[in-house]
Amino acid sequence: MTAGHGSYQSEIYAAGLADQVPPFTTNGAGLESSAREIMPKEAFGYVAGAAGAGKTAEANRAAFDNWRIVPRMLRDATARQTATEVLGTMMPAPVLLAPIGVQSILHPEGELATARAAAELGVPMVMSTASSYSIEDVAEANGEGSRWFQLYWPNDPDVCVSILQRAEKADFTTLVVTLDTWQLGWRPSDLDSAYLPFLRGIGTEVYFSDPVFRAGLSASPEEDLGSAVAHWLPMFSGTDRNWENLPFLREHWGGPIVLKGIQHIDDARRAVEAGMDGIVVSNHGGRQVDGAIASLDALPGIAEAVGDRIEILFDSGIRTGADAIKALSLGARAVLLGRPYAYGLAHAGQAGVRHTLRGFLAELDLTLSLSGNRELADLGRHTLSRA
Numbered sequence: 001m002t003a004g005h006g007s008y009q010s011e012i013y014a015a016g017l018a019d020q021v022p023p024f025t026t027n028g029a030g031l032e033s034s035a036r037e038i039m040p041k042e043a044f045g046y047v048a049g050a051a052g053a054g055k056t057a058e059a060n061r062a063a064f065d066n067w068r069i070v071p072r073m074l075r076d077a078t079a080r081q082t083a084t085e086v087l088g089t090m091m092p093a094p095v096l097l098a099p100i101g102v103q104s105i106l107h108p109e110g111e112l113a114t115a116r117a118a119a120e121l122g123v124p125m126v127m128s129t130a131s132s133y134s135i136e137d138v139a140e141a142n143g144e145g146s147r148w149f150q151l152y153w154p155n156d157p158d159v160c161v162s163i164l165q166r167a168e169k170a171d172f173t174t175l176v177v178t179l180d181t182w183q184l185g186w187r188p189s190d191l192d193s194a195y196l197p198f199l200r201g202i203g204t205e206v207y208f209s210d211p212v213f214r215a216g217l218s219a220s221p222e223e224d225l226g227s228a229v230a231h232w233l234p235m236f237s238g239t240d241r242n243w244e245n246l247p248f249l250r251e252h253w254g255g256p257i258v259l260k261g262i263q264h265i266d267d268a269r270r271a272v273e274a275g276m277d278g279i280v281v282s283n284h285g286g287r288q289v290d291g292a293i294a295s296l297d298a299l300p301g302i303a304e305a306v307g308d309r310i311e312i313l314f315d316s317g318i319r320t321g322a323d324a325i326k327a328l329s330l331g332a333r334a335v336l337l338g339r340p341y342a343y344g345l346a347h348a349g350q351a352g353v354r355h356t357l358r359g360f361l362a363e364l365d366l367t368l369s370l371s372g373n374r375e376l377a378d379l380g381r382h383t384l385s386r387a
């Protein structure tokens with residue numbers, strides 16, 4: 001066991017002796033306010049916005065406040081271990097970077113900066129189908145890093161197969177299929193600005209760089225952006241599939257498959273029956289259905305029902321390392337960190353993602369040990385108390 005990621009705080013304090021302070025806040029829950037001050041209104045609204053009146057997003061955060069960590073003393077937790085393996089992917093902590101699209105609206109280097117920061121720290125990233133850069137460019141930026149690919153399931157099967165083949169060739173090991181966003185939810189922050197970046201050709205590069213997609217165009221996206229977007233739009237959204245469609249993905253993807261957007265116990269059971277390798281308990285950060293159940297409230301029942309038969313990951317509402325400890329204690333094998341690293345990207349590109357992620361890992365590590373736990377296996381429902 002090692003001293004852990006918490007050493008980042010020692011680096012920060014040491015730098016203070018030379019009058020150097022962090023580039024922006026170390027408070028993961030305070031990053032949204034900080035980002036609001038520096039980001040263009042439309043870009044901030046796209047990232048921070050939620051469906052409807054924002055009640056699901058509020059519920060996600062409130063759910064964490066409903067649980068309290070109960071620290072234990074004299075537990076020999078000086079040395080601790082946060083490393084783990086999920087679906088064949090080794091990671092220094094049970095954390096992945098969640099799939100976030102159109103990252104170039106946050107920083108010009110977008111997903112490339114994120115991929116480089118993730119590789120620096122050995123943290124797996126999940127690349128979004130809605131990336132501002134191609135599969136191949138993100139893979140090159142990620143280098144020897146670990147990477148998964150998130151799929152917004154295209155309505156054209158040939159384009160879908162082409163995208164999957166490209167991802168496998170570029171060494172993306174696990175497929176994360178988002179189920180809850182086959183069409184966009186009602187998002188007032190975007191609607192009030194009449195802002196949808198895809199219609200401007202932002203976040204469409206996975207398609208626009210795809211040879212099968214391009215073969216269906218009369219002119220390239222570089223020559224006629226409007227026609228390319230019009231060709232893309234019906235492929236990207238508008239079709240809700242069913243469980244019987246899943247074998248198509250298994251046929252064309254050789255690695256593990258994870259279903260993202262599971263909130264109901266019966267859907268978790270069906271994922272097991274369908275032979276899926278993992279699920280992400282998620283409500284898309286509150287961006288799809290207003291007034292829906294908080295993901296953390298859904299997690300314990302799902303973990304109890306299927307946790308011994310399928311890998312359970314979690315996102316929606318994670319802001320701090322303490323949040324991660326709560327989700328892990330309630331049955332998640334790993335968490336996906338979303339908006340905080342996006343705000344870090346907006347602040348300072350690759351360095352901003354690195355700072356945000358190092359802070360998150362440090363807080364997770366310190367919270368693990370200061371609550372009296374030496375390794376992830378020590379965590380469980382007993383770690384927490386209802387508020």
